[in-house]
Amino acid sequence: MSSGHLSEIDSSVQSIRFLDGKARYPVLFLIASGVLWLLFGSLLALLASVKMHAPEFLGQWSFLTFGRVRPLHLNTMVYGWASMTGAGVALWLLSRTLRVAIPMRPYIIGVTVIWNIALFVGSIQILSGFTRGIEWLEFPVSTMIVIVWCILVIGIAAMLMLFYRNVKTLYVSVWYIIAAFLWLPLLGGVSSLPIFNSPTVQAGMNWWFAHNALGLWFTPIGLAAAYYFIPKVVGRPIYSYGLSLLGFWGLALFYNWNGFHHLIGSPLPTWFVTISIAASVMMIIPVVVVAVNHHMTVVGSFSAVKHSPTLRFVVFGAMSYTFVSLQGSLQALRSTNEVIHFTHFVVAHAHIGMYAFVTMMLFGSCYYILPRLTNWEWQSHKLIKAHFWLSAIGIILYTVPLQIGGVLQGLAMNNPDIPFMDTMNLTIPYLIARSVAGVLLTAGHLIFAYLVVRIVSKVGLRPEAPTIWKKTLKET
Amino acid sequence: MVRNWILLFGIIAVFAIAMVGLTILPKLVVDPRVEAVDYGNTFEIVQGHAIYVREGCIYCHSMQVRPEGFGADFERGWGRASEAEDYRNLTPHLLGTMRTGPDLSNIGSRQPSVDWHMIHLYQPRAVSEGSIMPPYPWLFEVVNETARPNREGLSLPEEYRIPGKKVIPTDEARYLVAFLLSLNQQVPGMED
Numbered sequence: 001m002s003s004g005h006l007s008e009i010d011s012s013v014q015s016i017r018f019l020d021g022k023a024r025y026p027v028l029f030l031i032a033s034g035v036l037w038l039l040f041g042s043l044l045a046l047l048a049s050v051k052m053h054a055p056e057f058l059g060q061w062s063f064l065t066f067g068r069v070r071p072l073h074l075n076t077m078v079y080g081w082a083s084m085t086g087a088g089v090a091l092w093l094l095s096r097t098l099r100v101a102i103p104m105r106p107y108i109i110g111v112t113v114i115w116n117i118a119l120f121v122g123s124i125q126i127l128s129g130f131t132r133g134i135e136w137l138e139f140p141v142s143t144m145i146v147i148v149w150c151i152l153v154i155g156i157a158a159m160l161m162l163f164y165r166n167v168k169t170l171y172v173s174v175w176y177i178i179a180a181f182l183w184l185p186l187l188g189g190v191s192s193l194p195i196f197n198s199p200t201v202q203a204g205m206n207w208w209f210a211h212n213a214l215g216l217w218f219t220p221i222g223l224a225a226a227y228y229f230i231p232k233v234v235g236r237p238i239y240s241y242g243l244s245l246l247g248f249w250g251l252a253l254f255y256n257w258n259g260f261h262h263l264i265g266s267p268l269p270t271w272f273v274t275i276s277i278a279a280s281v282m283m284i285i286p287v288v289v290v291a292v293n294h295h296m297t298v299v300g301s302f303s304a305v306k307h308s309p310t311l312r313f314v315v316f317g318a319m320s321y322t323f324v325s326l327q328g329s330l331q332a333l334r335s336t337n338e339v340i341h342f343t344h345f346v347v348a349h350a351h352i353g354m355y356a357f358v359t360m361m362l363f364g365s366c367y368y369i370l371p372r373l374t375n376w377e378w379q380s381h382k383l384i385k386a387h388f389w390l391s392a393i394g395i396i397l398y399t400v401p402l403q404i405g406g407v408l409q410g411l412a413m414n415n416p417d418i419p420f421m422d423t424m425n426l427t428i429p430y431l432i433a434r435s436v437a438g439v440l441l442t443a444g445h446l447i448f449a450y451l452v453v454r455i456v457s458k459v460g461l462r463p464e465a466p467t468i469w470k471k472t473l474k475e476t
Numbered sequence: 477m478v479r480n481w482i483l484l485f486g487i488i489a490v491f492a493i494a495m496v497g498l499t500i501l502p503k504l505v506v507d508p509r510v511e512a513v514d515y516g517n518t519f520e521i522v523q524g525h526a527i528y529v530r531e532g533c534i535y536c537h538s539m540q541v542r543p544e545g546f547g548a549d550f551e552r553g554w555g556r557a558s559e560a561e562d563y564r565n566l567t568p569h570l571l572g573t574m575r576t577g578p579d580l581s582n583i584g585s586r587q588p589s590v591d592w593h594m595i596h597l598y599q600p601r602a603v604s605e606g607s608i609m610p611p612y613p614w615l616f617e618v619v620n621e622t623a624r625p626n627r628e629g630l631s632l633p634e635e636y637r638i639p640g641k642k643v644i645p646t647d648e649a650r651y652l653v654a655f656l657l658s659l660n661q662q663v664p665g666m667e668d
Contacts, residue, residue: 066536133530200506201506249486267540341547421606
């Protein structure tokens with residue numbers, strides 16, 4: 001058999017073939033929509049980045065001003081690219097791990113259409129100035145509710161899969177995904193309640209939501225993917241069930257309480273902030289546990305990282321998760337926060353989380369899932385490799401200089417002898433480096449989008465074997 | 477099936493407890509301090525707040541002063557430490573997370589000149605050399621020198637002047653400046 005992953009051909013309703021056939025249209029549609037918003041979000045990112053060191057660039061038009069382009073970049077990346085692709089990947093993972101076909105398929109496709117329309121309307125709203133004005137929640141409440149409702153409907157499909165599953169035990173990935181599909185609609189619903197629109201209180205809700213959107217929606221999906229793909233590609237079971245359990249419930253217990261570490265030094269009551277700092281430090285436990293679990297699974301099989309596109313992206317993502325989480329715990333400490341709060345350091349930190357961890361994880365997942373959904377192969381080894389290196393080098397070039405710049409900015413800001421203007425001036429070289437990194441990342445995204453278009457439309461000759469970087473190793 | 481329900485219950489429970497702790501409790505504690513209506517906010521100030529939100533000023537300017545001894549906010553003259561009461565009547569909140577530009581909690585007292593703010597909004601580099609703040613020309617009208625005889629144009633430096641034209645602020649610019657000038661810790665009513 002030339003292509004390894006198609007060898008399991010039988011007609012039972014639990015066969016991989018059958019499940020992937022049912023998953024095809026909803027998951028492909030979600031991933032393709034996500035990729036579209038990734039490209040749009042990248043364009044906005046470049047605009048915002050260049051505007052930071054060239055303020056007159058496209059400065060004449062109100063709808064392209066920095067204060068509108070930057071929030072729209074965040075919203076399209078978060079609620080477009082990462083949420084849509086994440087939801088697609090999560091559904092596919094559930095179908096595989098629970099051995100049950102994705103239910104409600106026409107509804108999922110329907111809400112994905114509505115989701116896209118909501119993002120489009122929301123984009124026009126933000127660019128024309130109709131913003132809710134809260135970071136991570138810039139879409140007006142009415143638009144946000146539609147998006148949350150779409151994710152809720154997909155979440156109902158996920159719950160149905162849990163209850164109609166054809167396996168007895170629940171794999172780790174399932175816990176995380178089920179949790180994510182419960183948490184996001186709750187988060188979105190609570191954050192939209194008018195009771196939190198009172199002054200100052202809103203800031204607390206704001207950062208409770210924003211931190212949890214990463215911690216309780218993207219992180220579980222990213223970790224679910226890591227827990228599935230690492231053992232799958234390496235061909236060994238996960239190292240320890242006990243550690244998985246500890247990692248999951250540790251995350252659920254502590255991550256929920258992290259949000260107020262964004263409000264250190266703010267007028268909100270200090271004891272809430274202190275609770276969040278404590279919880280942020282406690283996050284070290286689940287993070288280290290997950291890292292050990294993943295490392296012990298891969299150890300001895302590191303050559304697979306060299307050969308498998310999926311594993312390379314996923315391992316990069318998993319390592320970034322460990323790094324960014326430990327960094328986050330340190331950042332929450334008052335003494336560190338005093339320096340890095342209000343600086344570009346935090347922006348870079350957020351990008352290690354959303355890009356080096358979540359986005360790389362989603363790329364890796366797509367490289368595994370799409371050939372199985374389309375019964376086709378990736379058209380080019382070289383382009384996948386180019387995508388990996390553009391993304392990897394791009395995000396390192398983005399975050400390392402910007403974090404250095406951020407620390408210098410913070411130290412200068414805390415020294416009253418330095419004029420404020422100098423604290424801004426010294427960041428300019430780092431901001432220019434970020435624009436360069438943005439070009440690399442965008443180039444990687446264009447390559448990825450091109451490969452996705454090729455594989456979905458099945459252009460070109462069908463390769464003999466799965467696209468990996470060594471012919472003898474097969475992904476199954 | 478029991479396993480399903482344990483999982484679902486656990487997931488909802490940890491979420492609900494933290495939600496009460498970090499959103500409902502702060503609301504109960506803070507609301508009594510901010511619910512009194514601040515009658516000092518005029519129509520112009522409220523409109524200006526909306527324009528501040530619309531143009532995304534928050535992405536570069538914070539509006540919270542950290543306590544003395546924590547950072548150098550006090551030494552920089554940005555004002556006393558912010559209190560929950562300072563933000564009455566202002567939603568969305570404008571606490572901010574970034575200081576590409578300086579904190580604005582006390583800008584009305586630090587820079588009380590209307591003309592300075594107008595020029596700064598129209599062309600930041602005309603009054604603040606090396607600034608990377610974006611210009612906001614859509615808050616201004618460029619008209620012929622002879623038009624609107626009762627309206628004076630901005631006194632821009634030579635290099636930013638347009639021959640035969642004058643730049644006059646629109647109502648939106650006036651509102652935004654009124655809001656900025658209201659950010660003044662000396663004003664009674666913001667202080668109590």
